[in-house]
Amino acid sequence: MIVSVVYFILYFSLFLVLLALHIYNHKPHAYSLTTYPRISILIAARNEEHTIIKCLEALEQLDFPKDKVEILIGDDSSTDKTRVIVDAFIKGKPQYTCVTITQNIGDTKGKANVLAHLAKLATSDFFLYTDADIVVHQSWAKSMLSAMQQGVGIVTGITTVRGCRLFDHLQAMDWLFSLGLMQVVADLKLPVSTMGNNMLIRREAYESVGGFESIKFSVTEDVAIFKQLVKQGWNTRNIYDESVLALSAPADNLLQLMQQRKRWMRGSMHLPLYMVIIFILHSAYYPILLPFFAYTSFSVMLAIFCVKLLLQSLYLNISLKRIQRQVPWWLYILFELYLVFTSIALIIYFFLPLKIRWKGRNY
Numbered sequence: 341m342i343v344s345v346v347y348f349i350l351y352f353s354l355f356l357v358l359l360a361l362h363i364y365n366h367k368p369h370a371y372s373l374t375t376y377p378r379i380s381i382l383i384a385a386r387n388e389e390h391t392i393i394k395c396l397e398a399l400e401q402l403d404f405p406k407d408k409v410e411i412l413i414g415d416d417s418s419t420d421k422t423r424v425i426v427d428a429f430i431k432g433k434p435q436y437t438c439v440t441i442t443q444n445i446g447d448t449k450g451k452a453n454v455l456a457h458l459a460k461l462a463t464s465d466f467f468l469y470t471d472a473d474i475v476v477h478q479s480w481a482k483s484m485l486s487a488m489q490q491g492v493g494i495v496t497g498i499t500t501v502r503g504c505r506l507f508d509h510l511q512a513m514d515w516l517f518s519l520g521l522m523q524v525v526a527d528l529k530l531p532v533s534t535m536g537n538n539m540l541i542r543r544e545a546y547e548s549v550g551g552f553e554s555i556k557f558s559v560t561e562d563v564a565i566f567k568q569l570v571k572q573g574w575n576t577r578n579i580y581d582e583s584v585l586a587l588s589a590p591a592d593n594l595l596q597l598m599q600q601r602k603r604w605m606r607g608s609m610h611l612p613l614y615m616v617i618i619f620i621l622h623s624a625y626y627p628i629l630l631p632f633f634a635y636t637s638f639s640v641m642l643a644i645f646c647v648k649l650l651l652q653s654l655y656l657n658i659s660l661k662r663i664q665r666q667v668p669w670w671l672y673i674l675f676e677l678y679l680v681f682t683s684i685a686l687i688i689y690f691f692l693p694l695k696i697r698w699k700g701r702n703y
Contacts, residue, residue, distance in 0.1 A: 344632040348644060351621050355651050358618075361524045362658055369581040371479070371486035378408045379481060380462035381470065384454035386416035388472035389425055391589050396429050398475040403482055406435060412461055413438040413472075414454035422472075437461065446553040451536070452561035456552040467546060469562075471537040473589040475502065483583035484540040493545030493574025494566060497538040497584030498523075498663070501591075508590040509671060510678045511597070513656060517675075519580065520659035521618060526578035531570045532615055534578075536562030538586040545574045559603050563611070582663040597682070598689045605690055626683050649676050 381399060385392055399411060413430075415423045415438060423440060430436035445456045459467060468484060470476055477483075480497065487495045500515040501508055522532045539562060549555065549568040558564040570576065591597040611619070629644065653672040660666055 344628055347624070347628050351625060352647065354618070354621060358521060358524050359651060359655050361527065362520065362655060365527050367527070369483065369579050369583065371483040371583060373482055373486055376405050376408050377466060377485070378464040379466045379468055379485070380464040381409065381411045381468045382455055382458040382462065383413045383470060383472055384416055384451045385413055385418065385422055385472035387418045387420045387422060389421040391473035392422060392425060393429060394475050395470070395472050401478050402480065403478050409435050410463060411436045412458045414458045415440040416450065416454045417442060447557055448553050449557055452552040452557065459546060459551055465543045467541045467543060469536055469539045470586060471588070474537050475587045477583055477585050479583040480586070483579065483581065487577040487579055488540060488542060491575045492577050493542050493569045494534055495540040495577045495579065496534040497579050497586060499535055499538045499586040499588055501589065502587040503590045509667065510675055511590050513667065513671070513675045516659050517656045520655060522615070523578055523580040525615060530614070531576045531612060532578060533611055534562050534566040537588060538584065545569055548572050559606055580662060585663055598686060601686050602690050623683055626680050627687060649673070652676065
């Protein structure tokens, strides 16, 4: 009982602080480039025959001089038509290169290994990373580069999912709510984390940590290299703006969602302590609230639920408006029910003795 009361005091106090910072400390991202440096866009692709065309078509629409862009695609031993589709699309487009990756560099595996190979092929000083199922904004490259100021080694944009199903909309809200929590900390000039489907790394910074091949293997290779860059003293920037919004394919079903989130939870173990505290307090809400029902009345439980729903909905509403999005009011309630179910299911799934399945491989 006492532990639960202390938890709720901490939870709501932290939530109010984060909400206040979200409202008053956020500065809109202003981007402008006086010169356009040469850039390399690196994409690891494995069995992406259904998604990679949309990714490449979006890159074709980038508001960036084509003669300043090279796009390197690493086919990670795909067993479908990914390579055939890519080859057909890039024919006659000299800024594209597609290579099939069959060998490992050092102890790297999977995506990290592909990106390590592509970095060795890259000829520019700036590496932009996205995934084969991602559709980037037209201003993505220009806006990301504008945050690459002196001393900054890595820049991170925001990502959410696209789709028409109710399940897709709830996943999109989940992404943007979590990234909104991270952005508050980033706005305090503190390192938070990155996302491998929407990040920019300076070559000098990448080489200062020895590249992916010099980093201990992790199923969240993006978080691993982010951590090493911070250790080397590089500054980080996170941008919460429509100009760097990337749209990802959603998880098709609950099992895929659990596998994705289990992989992310493994990566969250490498986050800075203050981010771990925020996410633990956030994810522990229902595992603590539901047993608390045995010690208190329904009216008290309902009051706690309503306060959380109100604060969370306000926070999410602000996050959505900053990227010119909105959802009907009833989706905020459904999102809360979605969090109830997925939070409990993920805690159970995380501790099951199952390997992480990612891109057809087990880790």
